[in-house]
Amino acid sequence: MHDQLAQIGIQERELSISHEEPEHEEPEPSRASRLATRWRVLARDRAALAGLILLAVIALAAILAPLVSPYDPNAQTSAVRFARPGAGHLLGADEAGRDILSRLIWGGRVSLFTGVAPTLAAAVISLLLGLIAGYFGGVLDQITMRTLDIFFAFPIVLLAILFAGVLGAGLRNEVIVITVILIPYMTRVVRTATMSSREQEYVEAARAAGAADWQIVLHEVLPNVVSPLLVYAAVLCGLMILVAAGLSFFGLGPPPPSADWGQMVNTGKSVLFEAPHVAMIPSILIVAVALAFNFLGDGLRDLLDPHTLR
Amino acid sequence: MSGSEAAVGRAAASNGSSGEPLLSVRGLKTYFEVGAKRVLKAVDGVDLDVHRGEVVGIVGESGCGKSMTCWSILRMIDRPGRIVGGSIRFEEEELVTKSETEMARLRGSRIAMVFQNPMTSLNPAFTVRRQMLDMIATHDRVSEREATDRAIELLASVGLPDVKRLLNDYAHQLSGGMRQRVLIAMALSCNPSLLIADEPTTALDVTVQSQILELLEQIQQQRGLSILIVSHDIGVIAWLCHKVAVMYAGRVVEAGPVTAVTQSPAHPYTQALLASIPTPDTRGRPLSAIEGQPPDLSRLPKGCAFAPRCPVATERSWKAPPDLTVVAPGHTVRCVLYEGTP
Amino acid sequence: MSTALIEARDLKKHYPLSGGLFSRSARQVRAVDGVSFSIEAGSTLALVGESGCGKSTTGRLLLRLIEPTSGEVLIDGHSLNEMAGRQLRRARRQMQIVFQDPFSSLNPRHSVGEIIAWPMRLHGLGNETAIRARVRELLKLVGLQPGHADRHPHQFSGGQRQRVGIARAIALESRFIVLDEPTSSLDVSVQAQILNLLQELKNQFGLTYLLISHNLGVVEYMANDIAVMYLGQIVEYGSAETIMSGPRHPYTHALLSAVLGPVTGERRKRLILHGDPPNPASPPPACRFHTRCPYVQDICRETPPPLEAADPGHLAACHFADQIPQYVSRGERNP
Numbered sequence: 011m012h013d014q015l016a017q018i019g020i021q022e023r024e025l026s027i028s029h030e031e032p033e034h035e036e037p038e039p040s041r042a043s044r045l046a047t048r049w050r051v052l053a054r055d056r057a058a059l060a061g062l063i064l065l066a067v068i069a070l071a072a073i074l075a076p077l078v079s080p081y082d083p084n085a086q087t088s089a090v091r092f093a094r095p096g097a098g099h100l101l102g103a104d105e106a107g108r109d110i111l112s113r114l115i116w117g118g119r120v121s122l123f124t125g126v127a128p129t130l131a132a133a134v135i136s137l138l139l140g141l142i143a144g145y146f147g148g149v150l151d152q153i154t155m156r157t158l159d160i161f162f163a164f165p166i167v168l169l170a171i172l173f174a175g176v177l178g179a180g181l182r183n184e185v186i187v188i189t190v191i192l193i194p195y196m197t198r199v200v201r202t203a204t205m206s207s208r209e210q211e212y213v214e215a216a217r218a219a220g221a222a223d224w225q226i227v228l229h230e231v232l233p234n235v236v237s238p239l240l241v242y243a244a245v246l247c248g249l250m251i252l253v254a255a256g257l258s259f260f261g262l263g264p265p266p267p268s269a270d271w272g273q274m275v276n277t278g279k280s281v282l283f284e285a286p287h288v289a290m291i292p293s294i295l296i297v298a299v300a301l302a303f304n305f306l307g308d309g310l311r312d313l314l315d316p317h318t319l320r
Numbered sequence: 321m322s323g324s325e326a327a328v329g330r331a332a333a334s335n336g337s338s339g340e341p342l343l344s345v346r347g348l349k350t351y352f353e354v355g356a357k358r359v360l361k362a363v364d365g366v367d368l369d370v371h372r373g374e375v376v377g378i379v380g381e382s383g384c385g386k387s388m389t390c391w392s393i394l395r396m397i398d399r400p401g402r403i404v405g406g407s408i409r410f411e412e413e414e415l416v417t418k419s420e421t422e423m424a425r426l427r428g429s430r431i432a433m434v435f436q437n438p439m440t441s442l443n444p445a446f447t448v449r450r451q452m453l454d455m456i457a458t459h460d461r462v463s464e465r466e467a468t469d470r471a472i473e474l475l476a477s478v479g480l481p482d483v484k485r486l487l488n489d490y491a492h493q494l495s496g497g498m499r500q501r502v503l504i505a506m507a508l509s510c511n512p513s514l515l516i517a518d519e520p521t522t523a524l525d526v527t528v529q530s531q532i533l534e535l536l537e538q539i540q541q542q543r544g545l546s547i548l549i550v551s552h553d554i555g556v557i558a559w560l561c562h563k564v565a566v567m568y569a570g571r572v573v574e575a576g577p578v579t580a581v582t583q584s585p586a587h588p589y590t591q592a593l594l595a596s597i598p599t600p601d602t603r604g605r606p607l608s609a610i611e612g613q614p615p616d617l618s619r620l621p622k623g624c625a626f627a628p629r630c631p632v633a634t635e636r637s638w639k640a641p642p643d644l645t646v647v648a649p650g651h652t653v654r655c656v657l658y659e660g661t662p
Numbered sequence: 663m664s665t666a667l668i669e670a671r672d673l674k675k676h677y678p679l680s681g682g683l684f685s686r687s688a689r690q691v692r693a694v695d696g697v698s699f700s701i702e703a704g705s706t707l708a709l710v711g712e713s714g715c716g717k718s719t720t721g722r723l724l725l726r727l728i729e730p731t732s733g734e735v736l737i738d739g740h741s742l743n744e745m746a747g748r749q750l751r752r753a754r755r756q757m758q759i760v761f762q763d764p765f766s767s768l769n770p771r772h773s774v775g776e777i778i779a780w781p782m783r784l785h786g787l788g789n790e791t792a793i794r795a796r797v798r799e800l801l802k803l804v805g806l807q808p809g810h811a812d813r814h815p816h817q818f819s820g821g822q823r824q825r826v827g828i829a830r831a832i833a834l835e836s837r838f839i840v841l842d843e844p845t846s847s848l849d850v851s852v853q854a855q856i857l858n859l860l861q862e863l864k865n866q867f868g869l870t871y872l873l874i875s876h877n878l879g880v881v882e883y884m885a886n887d888i889a890v891m892y893l894g895q896i897v898e899y900g901s902a903e904t905i906m907s908g909p910r911h912p913y914t915h916a917l918l919s920a921v922l923g924p925v926t927g928e929r930r931k932r933l934i935l936h937g938d939p940p941n942p943a944s945p946p947p948a949c950r951f952h953t954r955c956p957y958v959q960d961i962c963r964e965t966p967p968p969l970e971a972a973d974p975g976h977l978a979a980c981h982f983a984d985q986i987p988q989y990v991s992r993g994e995r996n997p
Contacts, residue, residue, distance in 0.1 A: 316771055599882075
């Protein structure tokens, strides 16, 4: 039964070309026009586009923090303690009378960094591990995967707290901790994609053509691994911002008074009933950014699927 | 079964084919609405008759609508597909308007089916016994004991050895040929009057394919069953069937007795299809391939769907779909070349 | 001295049956078990048999895509299995493969142009401009448009993809090509296009083919010689004409009678075997075919029949090879 659509689907794809096939030679699509196609695909995906815009705005604000933040994030004005969002302070002020908007903008530097940097670092390491384990298999694969299995036995946050406890607080350690806990998950994704790609006949064709293993990995396998990894990484970025916030919440992040979102929630929780906005606003932002990364990840998946390239 | 006996069997079958057919399909249309304003006409006005005791084949290339026609007859079309027109009369009842419950009761009892892939058609989690008994219990109220006896008898009748042990086997313990035999036994469990077989031998090795074809012929003759069989392999159809319908782009382009269609094909597509099969005689010469690709089912040409690839297409071919023409008794063709001939 | 381009000498490939990390299993699958043949330059040898008979494994052994357990492959009289490094890469240029599955054999992430160009780049055949020109020429040669180079595999039909695979295989101007079921996933009308193309290329470039197929119709059309395989061994070997008209092994006879002609007139008494091919992990002893052979005698269960000449140039591994033609001619094939 399920083949019905597949039959039609395959047919649709197979037939589309014969129809567009004029006798004369067509102009070849330029690189620019292919980029334009990709952009159109992304623009059609409203959620991904919204995610992208939100992340772009936050990243830009964080980079330009000295220019755009209305106040010094650490300036304490006791007169405006617990100020509600309003004219003077757009998003209000916290228990020390610091401007929440400014702290969010400056805190974005830390929070985005702790989400993105470890994910990128872990992606590079995982790519290496996963490609080797998945492509060569055997003992190498067994050792890698059994080691990673130990990590899978623990919940991600527990691991983070464990490591952070051992290494101590601070931004650098936080990045290291998150990198380490990401590696098993990303390696598994790379390994699975590698193994399914190396089973394909195009790998055999490459070997028949005289390609060495490293050439096959780079030319045939890697392109099929990068896109699932990228999609996964985007989703993980969001998750890691949550984890980083959690670490800060437990006091394992960068030490105060440097602003980061998790810490803002942490300090706000003691006044949750008197001044709910102090904890709520950064919480909402954390969730929004995590969601934005998720949507972007979904959008990337469609974007990177070769079938969307026409 | 020798060739001459088989020929007698065929003759008897075609003699007994007077009166209302067991299955009569008229103007069947099954469309798939994919995306906005894009309709794939998978089956586009198919006529088909299967008389009692007759084996009818549908032959054509992938995407021609042959499997969709079967699924439509069983009313097993999934969204976004839909039967949009035509009638399917089976044992003098209209199937198109039947409720889903009535259809469910009909499927497996009066119409049975065998599908292409024997690997996935059996449930890997249950034994052969469980699946046989379930099948029997769905349609007949019999005791477990009786059902088991019937299962054993059925499995033995499809040429399976050591049936009692086999009942306790799981699908993965059986070879492809054995699985297909089990599936045929299951299909026969409720004494259907029509068996629909969709590429029943395609997934099998050639020597096993021969066995299954012989089995189908044997049960057809023993039980006086009617079979509607779909295949891309005209050799299979020629071997097993009394009548054949050749499909192209959702339409039946030629239909008639197997010998007539294979020995004197009328439609240019049938001719081309037959000519593209490599045979000892074509050795050393280029095969006559059909150039180009089948048409996009959502953008069918206004006239004959084969016109763009047809070596003898005329202006008339492009204008409107060709009418059905009778070229010999029981042998019909849809091609402008024959229009207006008596 | 014959002009054998490729020669297989007693090739064996045994796979251990894996039992997981902590178990060592002594059982093994003898996928290919002592296969020898030679292919003359410019001719086509067909390897015929059912699934699991080892024909695809043999094809891959010939290209040294997998290492044999024992035996060797000679190309131009030199042992492929002793080569390494530069010499092996040079030898690889001489031999290519076309796969059965036009979907898995083309990397979905690359354009068709990239797919065809890469082997040439690997071997440093000219600069980018020259390679791009050659890609366009190859596309034209296999019946596609030069403008298709920028498209991705999913934009093509099965037959068109198979043409791309053929273009890749001839890009290095190889002399020997393994065709692994090149048309079994295609419709007959498209199959005819591809078979024609393969024959044209063969004539144009003097190619040598090893055709792996289960379809005797295709084999009869394409091959000069035929080797019939059953459970890892060759059971019959000879020229296409002799084998098709007078098989000396009952298995070949059964395969031949499984070919269904499109015209009902040639319906004939057929030799139909019982059961499925046995599991290659535990092949029957002595003659491996004895469990399904209609003419089986005691000797078949006790002594393996050697592959020896039934007629000059026509080998068969059957104790009763001399009597098979009588069975066949008793109206069992050809009226």
